[in-house]
Amino acid sequence: MSVRSWSYPVVLSLVAVFGALVAPQAQAAGDAVRGKTLGYTCLGCHGVENYKNVYPTYSVPKLSGQHPEYIVQALKGYKSGERGHATMHAQASSMSDQDMEDVAVYLAGKPVTAVAGSTPVGEVPAPVATCQACHGRDGIGIMGMYPTLSGQNADYIERALGEYRSGGRRNGIMGPFAMQLKEADIKAVAEYFSHQKPALKTVSRPTSRFSAKQ
Numbered sequence: 607m608s609v610r611s612w613s614y615p616v617v618l619s620l621v622a623v624f625g626a627l628v629a630p631q632a633q634a635a636g637d638a639v640r641g642k643t644l645g646y647t648c649l650g651c652h653g654v655e656n657y658k659n660v661y662p663t664y665s666v667p668k669l670s671g672q673h674p675e676y677i678v679q680a681l682k683g684y685k686s687g688e689r690g691h692a693t694m695h696a697q698a699s700s701m702s703d704q705d706m707e708d709v710a711v712y713l714a715g716k717p718v719t720a721v722a723g724s725t726p727v728g729e730v731p732a733p734v735a736t737c738q739a740c741h742g743r744d745g746i747g748i749m750g751m752y753p754t755l756s757g758q759n760a761d762y763i764e765r766a767l768g769e770y771r772s773g774g775r776r777n778g779i780m781g782p783f784a785m786q787l788k789e790a791d792i793k794a795v796a797e798y799f800s801h802q803k804p805a806l807k808t809v810s811r812p813t814s815r816f817s818a819k820q
């Protein structure tokens with residue numbers, strides 16, 4: 607059957623199906639070169655080792671090695687207000703979806719991946735049995751939408767869990783899981799995931815360009 611003999615509706619619906627299948631992939635592949643320019647201001651915090659948020663004090667999250675899909679999702683959350691954080695709301699508000707895709711692939715760099723057969727670092731706290739369905743036992747998110755936690759700052763993990771519990775972050779998946787955790791569990795899982803490998807890292811700064819501008 608030649609293409610010419612196909613009716614227009616059939617061809618159009620094939621185009622629609624094909625389009626729907628390729629679109630998410632095309633989006634996930636942001637433009638890292640454009641992202642580097644857009645992401646320059648982000649490095650003022652995310653490119654500085656041990657940089658802290660003040661009032662309350664906790665470490666700025668590490669983004670290098672994170673899933674770009676999750677970075678985009680987080681930025682959308684700050685933009686919409688689902689995640690409450692004044693600075694990040696200001697940063698995300700002016701960004702288009704494309705800006706987010708581009709900056710995400712730049713900041714994520716090479717996402718960390720699980721090492722087959724690896725053993726966890728330290729004792730595995732009991733609640734991890736629940737978390738591992740999405741975040742992996744080693745803290746590596748099993749899909750793009752599930753954040754990687756391995757090597758993340760423990761105080762930031764604690765902060766994030768506290769925010770899901772208090773409603774400072776409104777999330778249908780994490781809210782209920784965080785609610786089930788006791789204070790001691792939160793400390794234990796945060797410590798545990800922060801020590802797993804391969805680890806997230808602080809984004810490295812392109813020193814020449816950065817120092818030229820300072």
Ligand code: HEC
Nearest residue numbers: 645647648650651659666667677680681691693694697709
């Ligand atoms: C003034 C410091 C500062 C700047 C500049 C900044 N951030 Fe942030 N960022 C933070 C802090 C603090 C948090 C943690 C907020 C919270 O508690 O939810 C955060 C959180 C995030 C998260 C969530 C990470 C996670 O693991 O959930 C992403 C993604 C992010 N920032 C991306 C960016 C991007 C992209 C830019 C630049 C356009 C940027 N940030 C600029 C301080 C900053």
Ligand code: HEC
Nearest residue numbers: 733736737739740751752753763766767777779780783795
């Ligand atoms: C069904 C899947 C699922 C399970 C199970 C799950 N999570 Fe999550 N987790 C998610 C998703 C999705 C997000 C991103 C939510 C958002 O957009 O804020 C998330 C976010 C997080 C974050 C924020 C990370 C960051 O960088 O800001 C932490 C910390 C976290 N989860 C810890 C846990 C812990 C601890 C457990 C076990 C008690 C757990 N999660 C169980 C899906 C899950």
